[in-house]
Amino acid sequence: MKSSPNLFVSPGNLLARHFVKSSWPQDGCNQSAEFQPNGQAPISSTDKQVTPQVSHDGQVLEFAPPRRLKTEEIPNIVDDFRIAARNAIEAGFDGVEIHGANGYLIDQFMKDSVNDRTDAYGGGIENRCRFAAEVITAVAGEIGAHRLGVRLSPFADYMDCHDSDPEALALRVIGLMNNLGVLYCHMIEPRMCVGAGEHGSKPVIAHGRLLPFRKAFRGTFMVNGGYDRDEGDKAVADGYADLVAYGRLFLANPDLPERFRRKAGLNKYDRSTFYTSDPVVGYTDYPFLDDQNSELATR
Numbered sequence: 594m595k596s597s598p599n600l601f602v603s604p605g606n607l608l609a610r611h612f613v614k615s616s617w618p619q620d621g622c623n624q625s626a627e628f629q630p631n632g633q634a635p636i637s638s639t640d641k642q643v644t645p646q647v648s649h650d651g652q653v654l655e656f657a658p659p660r661r662l663k664t665e666e667i668p669n670i671v672d673d674f675r676i677a678a679r680n681a682i683e684a685g686f687d688g689v690e691i692h693g694a695n696g697y698l699i700d701q702f703m704k705d706s707v708n709d710r711t712d713a714y715g716g717g718i719e720n721r722c723r724f725a726a727e728v729i730t731a732v733a734g735e736i737g738a739h740r741l742g743v744r745l746s747p748f749a750d751y752m753d754c755h756d757s758d759p760e761a762l763a764l765r766v767i768g769l770m771n772n773l774g775v776l777y778c779h780m781i782e783p784r785m786c787v788g789a790g791e792h793g794s795k796p797v798i799a800h801g802r803l804l805p806f807r808k809a810f811r812g813t814f815m816v817n818g819g820y821d822r823d824e825g826d827k828a829v830a831d832g833y834a835d836l837v838a839y840g841r842l843f844l845a846n847p848d849l850p851e852r853f854r855r856k857a858g859l860n861k862y863d864r865s866t867f868y869t870s871d872p873v874v875g876y877t878d879y880p881f882l883d884d885q886n887s888e889l890a891t892r
């Protein structure tokens with residue numbers, strides 16, 4: 594791993610595998626507490642249960658009721674993030690990305706649809722951002738802010754996690770990141786939001802909604818969500834972002850940068866294999882360009 598430049602890992606995700614992700618899962622695999630240590634309830638800012646959700650194949654997913662963290666337990670959780678970051682650096686990664694997005698634990702503390710606490714970690718925006726602030730500060734102190742990125746999704750509503758004032762929320766976290774000199778901010782576009790708008794329709798999302806955050810953040814700004822090659826190039830050329838992260842296109846195209854460079858065709862992703870537990874199918878079995886003899890997969 595040492596030889597790979599710019600290899601980042603998310604301690605939020607590492608933690609998530611064990612307990613964060615399981616608390617408000619988004620992949621449909623962890624909806625029960627069976628993956629928790631000793632089958633314990635997943636931890637959260639709240640004890641409210643996630644609303645049952647319908648998966649792409651029509652299955653209704655019910656989620657284990659979470660356990661609200663006691664105030665005095667929180668410093669240990671913050672410390673777990675610090676240790677995970679240290680371990681990642683010692684394992685040879687160049688940096689870590691704290692996952693403060695998409696309904697994971699930090700998001701559960703930040704957003705007022707979920708956080709119903711009455712202690713110093715609930716209530717006003719400052720209190721709801723306290724957990725994020727403590728985690729970011731601890732990790733930056735451990736490995737250096739120059740090795741740290743933070744992923745945020747102020748407009749997302751995964752796992753019932755949404756906020757009544759997403760702009761103020763994100764700007765507050767960005768202010769903290771600026772003060773610490775965090776290397777990059779990775780923000781998810783509102784168009785990835787899954788919720789219905791008025792009258793049950795998809796909300797109409799104005800393009801450029803992340804611009805205030807891009808302007809406010811002093812480090813490198815990375816956007817994600819629904820980008821293709823041309824749109825990504827445009828976002829960078831327009832100064833809307835410094836970097837573009839690709840999810841589904843990268844999953845289906847292991848050599849995506851090379852395909853972009855050659856303006857080659859892309860494998861189509863297969864949605865039915867998203868979020869499945871098979872380690873290969875839909876994850877590592879998409880063909881490389883050179884393996885295809887110019888004949889593109891048509892899955």
Ligand SMILES: Cc1cc2nc3c(=O)[nH]c(=O)nc-3n(C[C@H](O)[C@H](O)[C@H](O)COP(=O)(O)O)c2cc1C
Binds near residue numbers: 695839840844
């Ligand atoms: C199979 C799959 C698994 C994903 N897993 C996660 C995850 O664990 N955590 C997360 O925050 N986002 C996850 N995402 C969302 C991606 O990180 C990304 O935000 C999303 O796909 C939008 O980017 P795109 O339009 O480039 O695909 C996942 C997406 C896919 C397709």
